[in-house]
Amino acid sequence: MEILVCVKRVPDTSENEIEVGSDGQDIDRDDLVYSVNEWDNYAVEEAIQIVDKVGGKVTVVTVGDDESEEVLRREMAMGANEGILLSDDAFESSDGKGIAAILKAAVEKGSYDLIMTGAQADAGAGQVGGMLAAMLDQPYASLVNSIEVIDDKKLKVGREIEGGNQEMNEIQMPCVLSIQTGINEPRYVGIRGIRKVASVDIPVLGASDLGIDSGSVGNAGASVKVQDYFVPVFGDGAEMLEGSTEEIIDKLIELLKAQGGLK
Amino acid sequence: MNFDLTTEQKMIRREVRKFAESEIASVALELDENEEFSAELTRKMGEIGLFGMFVAEDYEGQALDYISYIIAVEEIARVDGSQAATIAAANSLGIGPIYYFGTEAQKKKYLPMLCSGEGLWGFGLTEPTAGSDAGGSTTTAVKDGNEWVINGSKIFITNAACELTMGVTVQAVTGRRENGKPECTCFLVESGTPGFKAQPMHKKMMWRASNTAELYFDDMRVPEENILGNVGDGFHQMLQTLDGGRLSIGAMGLGGAQGAYELALKYAKKREQFGQPISKFQAVGFKLADCAVEIECARNLLYKACWLRNEKRSFEKEAAMAKLYCSELMGRVANHAVQIHGGYGLMKEYNVERFYRDQKLLDIGEGTSEVQRIVISRYIGC
Numbered sequence: 205m206e207i208l209v210c211v212k213r214v215p216d217t218s219e220n221e222i223e224v225g226s227d228g229q230d231i232d233r234d235d236l237v238y239s240v241n242e243w244d245n246y247a248v249e250e251a252i253q254i255v256d257k258v259g260g261k262v263t264v265v266t267v268g269d270d271e272s273e274e275v276l277r278r279e280m281a282m283g284a285n286e287g288i289l290l291s292d293d294a295f296e297s298s299d300g301k302g303i304a305a306i307l308k309a310a311v312e313k314g315s316y317d318l319i320m321t322g323a324q325a326d327a328g329a330g331q332v333g334g335m336l337a338a339m340l341d342q343p344y345a346s347l348v349n350s351i352e353v354i355d356d357k358k359l360k361v362g363r364e365i366e367g368g369n370q371e372m373n374e375i376q377m378p379c380v381l382s383i384q385t386g387i388n389e390p391r392y393v394g395i396r397g398i399r400k401v402a403s404v405d406i407p408v409l410g411a412s413d414l415g416i417d418s419g420s421v422g423n424a425g426a427s428v429k430v431q432d433y434f435v436p437v438f439g440d441g442a443e444m445l446e447g448s449t450e451e452i453i454d455k456l457i458e459l460l461k462a463q464g465g466l467k
Numbered sequence: 468m469n470f471d472l473t474t475e476q477k478m479i480r481r482e483v484r485k486f487a488e489s490e491i492a493s494v495a496l497e498l499d500e501n502e503e504f505s506a507e508l509t510r511k512m513g514e515i516g517l518f519g520m521f522v523a524e525d526y527e528g529q530a531l532d533y534i535s536y537i538i539a540v541e542e543i544a545r546v547d548g549s550q551a552a553t554i555a556a557a558n559s560l561g562i563g564p565i566y567y568f569g570t571e572a573q574k575k576k577y578l579p580m581l582c583s584g585e586g587l588w589g590f591g592l593t594e595p596t597a598g599s600d601a602g603g604s605t606t607t608a609v610k611d612g613n614e615w616v617i618n619g620s621k622i623f624i625t626n627a628a629c630e631l632t633m634g635v636t637v638q639a640v641t642g643r644r645e646n647g648k649p650e651c652t653c654f655l656v657e658s659g660t661p662g663f664k665a666q667p668m669h670k671k672m673m674w675r676a677s678n679t680a681e682l683y684f685d686d687m688r689v690p691e692e693n694i695l696g697n698v699g700d701g702f703h704q705m706l707q708t709l710d711g712g713r714l715s716i717g718a719m720g721l722g723g724a725q726g727a728y729e730l731a732l733k734y735a736k737k738r739e740q741f742g743q744p745i746s747k748f749q750a751v752g753f754k755l756a757d758c759a760v761e762i763e764c765a766r767n768l769l770y771k772a773c774w775l776r777n778e779k780r781s782f783e784k785e786a787a788m789a790k791l792y793c794s795e796l797m798g799r800v801a802n803h804a805v806q807i808h809g810g811y812g813l814m815k816e817y818n819v820e821r822f823y824r825d826q827k828l829l830d831i832g833e834g835t836s837e838v839q840r841i842v843i844s845r846y847i848g849c
Contacts, residue, residue: 218488239481239485274478277474277478278478278481278482281478281482392482392485392486392489392490392514392515393478393482393485393515394482394514394515394516395479395482395515395516395517395520395529395531395535395539396516396529398475398478398479398482399475399529399530399531402473402474402475402478403474403475
């Protein structure tokens with residue numbers, strides 16, 4: 205099975221304290237540590253497991269600048285077979301539709317049975333997977349938390365639905381799936397894997413390689429633009445408890461008792 | 468000059484850090500508290516390739532350069548000294564001598580298991596009455612036919628008495644040289660050899676989740692083929708092993724300093740007194756600035772020593788300097804880190820307490836700070 209997994213380089217929330225930048229248009233990106241988007245990492249692990257079982261190849265792809273190459277290499281050290289970097293100045297500041305259009309062009313250059321994305325990334329919109337499926341005119345399942353290969357034409361996929369309930373679907377390939385965290389336990393990247401890919405050349409494709417009109421993507425083609433970034437002001441009735449975990453627990457119990465929530 | 472790490476070295480730092488933060492940080496406090504060596508965690512470290520890092524692929528090693536190895540030890544030490552001790556001792560002292568001095572048969576027999584993390588190997592040098600004065604060793608090996616009979620004991624031997632231990636390299640006196648000094652030879656001794664007993668040592672102040680052993684040899688017999696290298700090579704092998712070992716101890720000091728510094732910095736930015744974060748007070752901010760300067764110096768010194776080794780140039784002086792400086796640096800940084808944490812710094816929950824204790828070994832193990840100063844003073848012509 206030929207699987208393409210779309211990944212993204214995002215600020216690592218376990219390594220950084222994220223703050224809104226002074227211009228209010230973005231987070232403060234000075235000195236941030238980046239890593240692969242967590243959801244995408246689950247998708248890559250799932251792809252590797254499928255290929256381990258039924259054979260085939262996993263390709264990872266990302267839209268980004270030169271530095272995004274590191275997340276491709278990282279996922280290749282984990283076990284993906286190939287990487288493709290989609291990079292062009294014209295791609296900068298693309299909205300979700302722009303990113304999906306760029307990915308679509310890359311998908312059409314290959315022949316994939318299954319395309320996976322993370323359910324969402326740092327921007328939290330969760331829109332690329334669905335848009336990509338629509339542009340490719342392929343079936344789509346979102347928030348997938350289990351995949352079983354039925355044969356070379358069909359998959360059985362589980363989806364987490366409202367209220368913690370589960371839905372099982374049969375889906376025809378080729379298709380697009382957006383992957384939920386928890387679908388598996390992603391492996392650690394070992395030293396052998398790193399050594400295998402550290403000096404591998406990763407192909408870079410730009411707008412002209414992909415046959416994309418520069419004006420249709422990037423800032424020029426974006427029809428959704430961020431207007432403002434801010435931390436909401438605390439409203440009435442909200443109280444932030446501070447202190448060590450023990451202190452917070454004590455205060456919370458005290459408050460719950462005082463309000464009659466605990467007897 | 469090029470100070471950039473290679474893509475491979477950068478990836479190793481990131482991924483080992485990720486592993487340490489996910490798998491080690493969550494259990495370090497408990498393992499330390501219970502003085503428990505974890506075979507499970509050791510195997511996990513083996514799975515990602517932390518054993519046999521500088522060993523060729525022919526023996527199932529990772530075939531890394533020395534800077535990569537040191538970066539990996541540094542990243543583990545940044546989170547926990549005990550696990551870094553297991554790794555550093557396994558690579559430099561357990562695997563190193565067999566890899567560098569062993570016969571092809573010995574390497575094929577032992578290295579694949581040791582490089583997978585499924586097996587550990589100790590390095591028996593220190594004796595109850597022979598520490599810095601290694602020439603004063605009293606463990607003896609006497610030839611009897613095609614066998615050697617070993618008697619004596621060793622102490623403070625890392626990785627030598629846990630469920631993963633496969634054996635130890637033991638240095639014994641096999642005669643006298645013409646100048647009257649002892650002739651030493653190293654032997655490979657498998658666990659379970661009759662007459663060999665390995666006993667874990669408990670109630671340690673530091674590295675409490677690493678395995679430390681006392682070894683006893685009572686008329687223990689090993690065949691001739693268990694000699695490491697040649698009869699009489701022992702002293703030279705020991706010196707060469709310790710030169711490499713110093714780099715890994717340096718990495719433990721550097722990584723530990725980095726870890727304690729980061730904990731202190733993070734705390735100082737959050738903790739408020741007199742209406743502002745304590746990092747804004749010069750008394751605290753200057754301490755952290757000093758730590759940052761010294762860590763930068765230490766890293767440059769240690770990496771230079773590793774680079775010299777990679778280039779197959781003489782690195783012994785720089786290794787002694789790096790071992791001394793990085794070890795003592797971690798002492799200063801851990802001390803500042805506890806001080807910055809105030810009362811909380813004295814509590815185990817805040818981790819800097821463990822860094823403070825774990826550091827002390829670095830001034831003592833694999834050549835005390837005093838011995839490093841002797842080595843350095845001789846190199847500079849004193």
